[in-house]
Amino acid sequence: MTVENTAEIAEGTEVTDTTEAPAPVDDAQIERALEAILMVADEPMSVVTLATAVGAPVKRVRAAIAALVADFDGEAGGVRRGFELREVGGGWRIYVREEYDAVVSGYVLQQNPTKLSQAALETLAVIAYKQPISRGAIASIRAVNVDSVVRTLLGRGLITELFTDSETGAINYGTTELMLSQLGINSVDELPKISPLLADGADGFEGDVR
DSSP: OOHHHHHHHHTTOOOOOTTSOOOOOSHHHHHHHHHHHHHHOSSOBOHHHHHHHHTOOHHHHHHHHHHHHHHHTTGGGOOOOSEEEEEETTEEEEEEOGGGHHHHHHHHHHHOOSOOOHHHHHHHHHHHHHOSEEHHHHHHHHTSOOHHHHHHHHHHTSEEEEEEOTTTOOEEEEEOHHHHHHHTOSSGGGSOOSGGGSTTOTTOOTTOOO
16 A cells, blocks of 8 residues: 555545455444454554554544444443453554453463473573563564564463553563463572673673673
């Protein structure tokens, strides 16, 4: 989609780019399209991003989001869902409701009893030593896409979302008490220093890496 197309969306003008899929024509279609996108989103998505994705004006997308929030919350006599649509750091994302966190965590742990992969262990180490750290920063350090690995670590309860950067909207991650208990330590300060493991680092470095 061109910059002009995006600008038209932001100004509330319908987009008629024939090279893309037809834009939703009514409110119900916009709501269902947004719901589908939000179900697979790994990060909070801004209203403008969502409007661009579904090819609808920002004003209609805002109204559709409000309708989805009410729908998930069981307003107007509907069924209150086990998940909610929440605005975090200027974007929207679907989350498990807080009262069901324990149920979901228990289920995930039961379904994933296997050992962590090498990729997961490496990613966990990066988070442990560099926290708080964003997914983009982790990917930069490891030089690979870490989306699925981060989801695995979140599902295992080894890492958690600490906060969302107010400027970039990026979620920053850190380790949990479960990770500490699995390693048998009380805090990340007890993690071994890694500089002696690096080449010529037997005596450590100035500003030693933890």
